[in-house]
Amino acid sequence: MSDVRYPFTAIVGMADLRLGLLLNAVSPAVGGVLVRGEKGTAKSTMVRALAGLLPSIATVDGCRFACDPAGPDPQCPDGAHDGGASSRRPAELVELPVGVSEDRIVGSLDLERALSEGVKAYEPGLLARAHRGVLYIDEVNLLQDHVVDLLLDAAAMGRSYVEREGVSVRHAARFLLVGTMNPEEGELRPQLLDRFGLTVEIAATREPVERAEVVRRRLSYDADPAAFADRFAAEERALAERITAARELLPRVELTDAALRQITAVCAAFEVDGLRADIVMARTAVALAAWAGRTEVLAEDVRKAAELALPHRRRRNPFDAPGLDEEQLDRVLEEHAEPEPEEPQEPEEDPDPEGGPEGEGPEGDGPPDGGPDGGGGGAPEPSGQDGPDGPPAEVTDGPAPDDSPAPQPVPLQPPSPARETAPVAAGDPYRTRLFAVDGTGRGAQGRRSPAETDSGHTIRARRPRGRLARLHLSATLRAAAPHQLARGRSSRALVLHKDDFREQVRQGRESNLVLFVVDASGSMAARQRMTAVKGAVLSLLMDAYQRRDKIGMITFRGAGAELALPPTSSVEVGAARLESLPTGGRTPLAAGLLRAHEVLRVERLRDPDRRPLLVVVTDGRATGARDAVAQSHRAAGLLAGQGVASVVLDCESGPVRLGLARTLADRLRATAVTLDELRADGVASLVRDSRGGGHRGEHRPTVSASASASASASASASRKAA
Structure with a gap:
């Protein structure tokens, strides 16, 4: 596989996805973007390509948490960085695998060193690596719920918290969060959907010409990635410069009271829960104005922000598809638009007191006699009129009224092997009783049957299976206590060997x-x-x-x-x-x-x-x-x-x-x-x-x-x- 990324500007179509990613690149405070689409639509390719457009970042040398030398994190686990040397590097793209564990995300403590050597040895996780870069989650709907909660909490607060075994570690974790998913493989819970700032629905184009261009470019890239990237190098540089310019303009963009009223009116009209949608829409509208090179948010920015920020917040039950009524959106925006100032009108000239122009009557309604040509009071009677009683009976070429119509042939239907009844609608759903499988399983974390899981309540201790992750302290002490004299303990410190360690076994639901x-x-x-x-x-x-x-x-x-x-x-x-x-x-x-x-x-x-x-x-x-x-x-x-x-x-x-x-x-x-x-x-x-x-x-x-x-x-x- 080539190390040369597919160019962002080489991707054909998908304007909404392109815009959603670029807005987050301009303003990470928008809150990330969730990309929903069928398989094979270049979702992952576009996200990976975005990382090459982000401006490089300055970091403190030796800091594992990518601290900014202009404003280092005062709580950085690697210490204060006052006056330290710095260097620049590209923003990092961190990809999160579907089977990732909680320890791998937030980092972990080396418990064996902490207990044996008495040192706090903390190993940063993926959130630390993604700080000031892009955190990409492919198939986010397949992640376990507690893992997604960790990610979205960190994205919302901009900080990661690790609280384990009496050790507290906090570090900055601000990143551009991008998730992709195929709805056919399951939906995210509405609570998790709401934590993504924007959502974009994509589908492969049905135009043969566009599809041919996609295939042509992909084959060209596979044949020579470097040469293909060179073809789009100028466009990539121009787009990267535009992102940088929009970032610099962003603080000067004004969100007027009129635009803010439109934003809140739209959110209220669509009955979204909470106020997160209002905040996301405001940030998105500001980013849209900066991307367009303007310093004021316009109604068109508010409309586009609603199209990106509201569809996934409209779901009321698991079977609702995300969507937005555009007619209702236009109506609300028009009702709450800022009224335009009225222009002074010139006084109208007095009408002719004698009526209309020459040849018209006093009322100006037509010829004096009332007819169009002055010949009578009404329209001329149509030809064929036979007198005051109306038109004569219509003459047709068909049979006489008493003739019987010719019989029509009846189409024959093939005999059905079994009578089939048309589908009927389902009744209203209701809350059902819980059915659970007996025993203790080891399946993926869920909410149905008892199982050994990464989260849940501790039920027992056991020897570690692989790397020690969750220490069972009391069981470890009990295992080590009988051997202290034989190990020559000469101080108050406990002498621990590797065989003494015990880990927690937790029971939750699968x-x-x-x-x-x-x-x-x-x-x-x-x-x-x-x-x-x-x-x-x-x-x-x-x-x-x-x-x-x-x-x-x-x-x-x-x-x-x-x-x-x-x-x-x-x-x-x-x-x-x-x-x-x-x-x-x-x-x-x-x-x-x-x-x-x-x-x-x-x-x-x-x-x-x-x-x-x-x-x-x-x-x-x-x-x-x-x-x-x-x-x-x-x-x-x-x-x-x-x-x-x-x-x-x-x-x-x-x-x-x-x-x-x-x-x-x-x-x-x-x-x-x-x-x-x-x-x-x-x-x-x-x-x-x-x-x-x-x-x-x-x-x-x-x-x-x-x-x-x-x-x-x-x-x-x-x-x-x-």
């Missing part, structure tokens, strides 16, 4: 793979029933979003089962697939369960630490073959034998119920809940999985005793009321 198996057959086709079923699945999807799960969806109907949604982190795609789901045909329940078994087998190979939770949405019926019920029971036994934690959402309705879904749940060793029991506010306690004991053991989620009692009491009350 995310799971929630695989939905949805019955879309004719037995589910009743409109009210399917609306309720889709509302329940949509509610479970929202729950999976909030708990940071991966989701997948299998539907079965007609002749077989289909993987409607491969496992992904994007619950938005899952909601869209659910909304367009048609119903009809037979009920191949066994095919749906076998397809689930195959999907889980493949996912277990891809990510063995992510434990699955199977949610089967069905009324329990199985048709399509003579032994369809027996086949479905065998498929259920196969999943149960693999230890798959399962929940059966019983969709059976009506006065007479066969209990088929409950029988299926027994075969799966799963919990069966009805649509009414799914709501969290209908049960006193949460649903927890039990029985299984371990990461690879047998799992059978069951309703806890208090939940069962509450459900039974609720059912009994319903029967009495009926």
Whole structure:
């Protein structure tokens, strides 16, 4: 791979992304930019190219935190830098890998040296390296939540705090924060979206000429990166000089009261939460004016700032796509625009008292007789008029009125193998009960099932596995205490060996793979029933979003089962697939369960630490073959034998119920809940999985005793009321 970066000015199109990055280069106080777009749209290429345009920075020699010699950080861990030597270097681009740990971001303390030698040895992290440069996070939506919180807090405060084991370290961390993401792989939480100053949506151009130019330039760069960069060197220098000039002009830009009123009016009209949007819009509008070489913010700056700063702050639930109503934006800006000063008007001449010009009547309305040519009082009658009674009957060339029309041929439709019902809308989502996999896992951090994680409460101590990161102090002292006499301890200092160290084991929550198996057959086709079923699945999807799960969806109907949604982190795609789901045909329940078994087998190979939770949405019926019920029971036994934690959402309705879904749940060793029991506010306690004991053991989620009692009491009350 070449060390020569692809030139920023060589990238074709994507004007909004280009502008958003340049505005942050002019004013890092804008708060960074989040780039949302499909794969293969040069998001990473443009961000990396931006670093080459940033002005070089002066740093204190020997400072690991890139302190500015003109204003060094008084709290710099490397000490005060009064009068120290300095030098210049390019602004650094620091890329954050998806699997980065908290210690790698904020830095870490060498605990072994601290305890053995009695020195505070602090190793700076990536935030220190990114100070006064660019911090780039590719696939920011795949980072763990607590890692993203650290990054955004540092970006907002301009300082990183390390508080561990009684040692406090603080250092400056001001950087241009850029995150890229593919929405198909999952969304960021709205709270995290709000911490990015600007957001830009990009997509590959559909114009063949532009696409050809993109390919042509990329092939030219791959063939000779240095020669390709030389072609754009002059444009790169001019753009870098413009950034420097805009930075120098920025302090002199005036944000007028009129522009500020427009900014606050727009934010209020779009009902954004908090005041961060107002501040970001103000900073962006000022940066836009500086970029244009002006010293005053205009209405066009406010409008563009709203387009960049507000779309991602308009989301009200996880399934809302970021967006902005441009007509509403224009209306608000116009209503709160500063009125233009009125120009003095010259007095009008008195009208002619005799009326209009010669030939007109006193009122000036036309000829005296009222007609256009003075010939009468109205328009001339059309030709063909047969008298005062109106026009004669219309003459046509068609058949007489009593003739019968010729019969029209009826198009033949091919016979449908199974009657299909059009998709129905889902009911309103609601808060559901919690389903969790039993035992303690080791999957990615989330909010569903118990697991060993980097954050959480400490449950025990163990010998370090690799580099010591979180010291368990009391366990370390207990391990070293019995050996002090043998080690010749002669002072109050404790004699520690490497084998004495113990690290903390913390328990938090992990995310799971929630695989939905949805019955879309004719037995589910009743409109009210399917609306309720889709509302329940949509509610479970929202729950999976909030708990940071991966989701997948299998539907079965007609002749077989289909993987409607491969496992992904994007619950938005899952909601869209659910909304367009048609119903009809037979009920191949066994095919749906076998397809689930195959999907889980493949996912277990891809990510063995992510434990699955199977949610089967069905009324329990199985048709399509003579032994369809027996086949479905065998498929259920196969999943149960693999230890798959399962929940059966019983969709059976009506006065007479066969209990088929409950029988299926027994075969799966799963919990069966009805649509009414799914709501969290209908049960006193949460649903927890039990029985299984371990990461690879047998799992059978069951309703806890208090939940069962509450459900039974609720059912009994319903029967009495009926």
